[in-house]
Amino acid sequence: MAQSSVRGEGARPREPRAGELGWDDSMYEEGGEPVRTADGDRVRPDGVRPADDTAPTGPQGQGRHGGGGGRQHGGGGRPRRRRRILRWSAMVLALLILGTAGAGYLYYRHLNGNIKKDDLNIGDEKDRAAKSKPNAAGQTPLNILLIGSDARNSAANQKLGGAKDTFDGPARADVQMLLHLSADRTNMSVVSMPRDTLLDIPNCTDPDTGTTYAASTLPVITNDSLRRGGPGCTVATWEKLTDVHIDHFIMVDFAGVVSMADAIGGVPVCVDANIYSHTSSGHGSGLKLEEGTTSIKGKQALQWLRTRYGFEDGSDIGRTRAQHQYMNSMVNQLRENATLSNPTKLKSLAETATKALTVDDGLGTVTELYDLSKELKKVPQKRINMMTMPWVYSAGGNRVLPKEPAADNVWRLLREDIALDGKDKKKTAKERTSSDPAAADDKIAVQVQNGTRTSALAPVSGRASAVTELLIGKGFTQAKADPTTATAEDTTVIRYPSADLEGDALRVAKSLGIPTSAVQKSVNVSGITLAVGADWRDGTEYKAPAEDDSTPSSDELKTGKCMHVDPNYTWS
Numbered sequence: 001m002a003q004s005s006v007r008g009e010g011a012r013p014r015e016p017r018a019g020e021l022g023w024d025d026s027m028y029e030e031g032g033e034p035v036r037t038a039d040g041d042r043v044r045p046d047g048v049r050p051a052d053d054t055a056p057t058g059p060q061g062q063g064r065h066g067g068g069g070g071r072q073h074g075g076g077g078r079p080r081r082r083r084r085i086l087r088w089s090a091m092v093l094a095l096l097i098l099g100t101a102g103a104g105y106l107y108y109r110h111l112n113g114n115i116k117k118d119d120l121n122i123g124d125e126k127d128r129a130a131k132s133k134p135n136a137a138g139q140t141p142l143n144i145l146l147i148g149s150d151a152r153n154s155a156a157n158q159k160l161g162g163a164k165d166t167f168d169g170p171a172r173a174d175v176q177m178l179l180h181l182s183a184d185r186t187n188m189s190v191v192s193m194p195r196d197t198l199l200d201i202p203n204c205t206d207p208d209t210g211t212t213y214a215a216s217t218l219p220v221i222t223n224d225s226l227r228r229g230g231p232g233c234t235v236a237t238w239e240k241l242t243d244v245h246i247d248h249f250i251m252v253d254f255a256g257v258v259s260m261a262d263a264i265g266g267v268p269v270c271v272d273a274n275i276y277s278h279t280s281s282g283h284g285s286g287l288k289l290e291e292g293t294t295s296i297k298g299k300q301a302l303q304w305l306r307t308r309y310g311f312e313d314g315s316d317i318g319r320t321r322a323q324h325q326y327m328n329s330m331v332n333q334l335r336e337n338a339t340l341s342n343p344t345k346l347k348s349l350a351e352t353a354t355k356a357l358t359v360d361d362g363l364g365t366v367t368e369l370y371d372l373s374k375e376l377k378k379v380p381q382k383r384i385n386m387m388t389m390p391w392v393y394s395a396g397g398n399r400v401l402p403k404e405p406a407a408d409n410v411w412r413l414l415r416e417d418i419a420l421d422g423k424d425k426k427k428t429a430k431e432r433t434s435s436d437p438a439a440a441d442d443k444i445a446v447q448v449q450n451g452t453r454t455s456a457l458a459p460v461s462g463r464a465s466a467v468t469e470l471l472i473g474k475g476f477t478q479a480k481a482d483p484t485t486a487t488a489e490d491t492t493v494i495r496y497p498s499a500d501l502e503g504d505a506l507r508v509a510k511s512l513g514i515p516t517s518a519v520q521k522s523v524n525v526s527g528i529t530l531a532v533g534a535d536w537r538d539g540t541e542y543k544a545p546a547e548d549d550s551t552p553s554s555d556e557l558k559t560g561k562c563m564h565v566d567p568n569y570t571w572s
Helices: 080-114 155-161 222-227 231-242 254-263 299-306 316-337 343-356 366-377 406-415 463-473 499-512
Strands: 116-118 142-149 173-181 188-192 248-252 267-271 292-296 357-360 384-388 391-393 400-402 446-450 479-481 493-496 519-521 529-532
Touching (some): 080 343, 080 366, 173 222, 173 231, 188 406, 231 357, 231 406, 254 299, 267 316, 299 316, 316 384, 343 366, 463 479, 463 499, 463 529, 493 499, 499 519
Parallel strands (some): 116 357, 188 384, 446 479, 446 529
Antiparallel strands (some): 142 173, 267 292, 493 529
């Protein structure tokens, strides 16, 4: 982990303290706790006798309550034999203390050895998002991609994961959640992407084999990204889609989900009716619960996370809502149970978690994971907001696509560090710039689309051509109108496909008076594309609408509700 991202700029990683791994911190204090010698005297491990009413503590041996030299031992002095016993006791105990400290260090190394690591981003440089900038106080937000893998590369995963013909095959990213931790650590936003989302996956190179997986020419299901070189390709796919820089990833497989739930003693979840996720044809996760709240762990926890048949409309959207409830509940359990005041549980959780996780190199030690956990713990529970990426069904109806401009607005909120619950103070928008210089106006190719159609109004005929002529008049001689059928855009937007065209897109926006917030990176265009929206149906001067930082009023942020059960999957 870059040290500035969690601990602050210039901070040095430290070894975990004893209490953090389950040992008694007193062993590391000066002298340690008092112990008894063979003949019953209380001494510290270093041989020093604790002060009390009979032990000399002040100048000239003055006792705590004044007077002379304290208790006498046969003629005013302790025998030499007693002093030798104390010295030998101190030496032995000192060796024991050093041995304990060494065991602690060895266990720390053992935990580090449990953690599996992989490259953070294996996409091309041009597809990567710029790093988050610190706020006025020098605080920087953190973005972490959480990945649930369907790997079946072990007997435990195979038993939990299903079909035998997929044993040891390439894993897929069945669960994907982007966690945004605000710069000031006052709030956290978690946005899920349905695994059935169709996206353009970028070029990725496997760091182990050197194999290059070419960028997809057509949108493919997003969970396929993990099969193209590992979690670094899933990170690259998210960055290309959202233009949000991802600092870390954390991936867990089937067996890991089960073991984590076991380690914390179960995760409470809730359904509004009895549920049995099973069909006569063998579909379903097998989850069977009674109405109300149940603490689930083991295989049942995995079944909950995989259930789609039985929740809501049976789509992947219902499953993502169930995952939100599980994650929110797990956070509560971790806060309540896995604390430093319970070292046994903490040690068990540390052992389980380190074996279950695959992370990037920046989170590859216990110290770095522990520092991250402290940062996450700063966020009040009521300010943890979870939602599903705004989506629409694809043309075939069995897959989904990001819904624009709603999805773009969510990504913008994350980029600008604005909380999803709308409780942040309005932040003054800054003029956006690019490190990529713009080409000359007459060298910038722009495709202009007519997006003036609305649910109530027909598109304005010839609007794309009119705005194209306006651009040509301003020197953008390579501008061309798109002759295809008019689309529907609520607001005017300029899209560009990759970072090397960002400067050109911003130049087009500036020439037309379009705000830079309307310039968006998109995987759905192949060049700079100006979509003239319903907010610019006439005239040659664009007037931008007031920017709205609020998120849709929906149940997406209400994670405390019980999951709705499809009546076809109830039992009595």
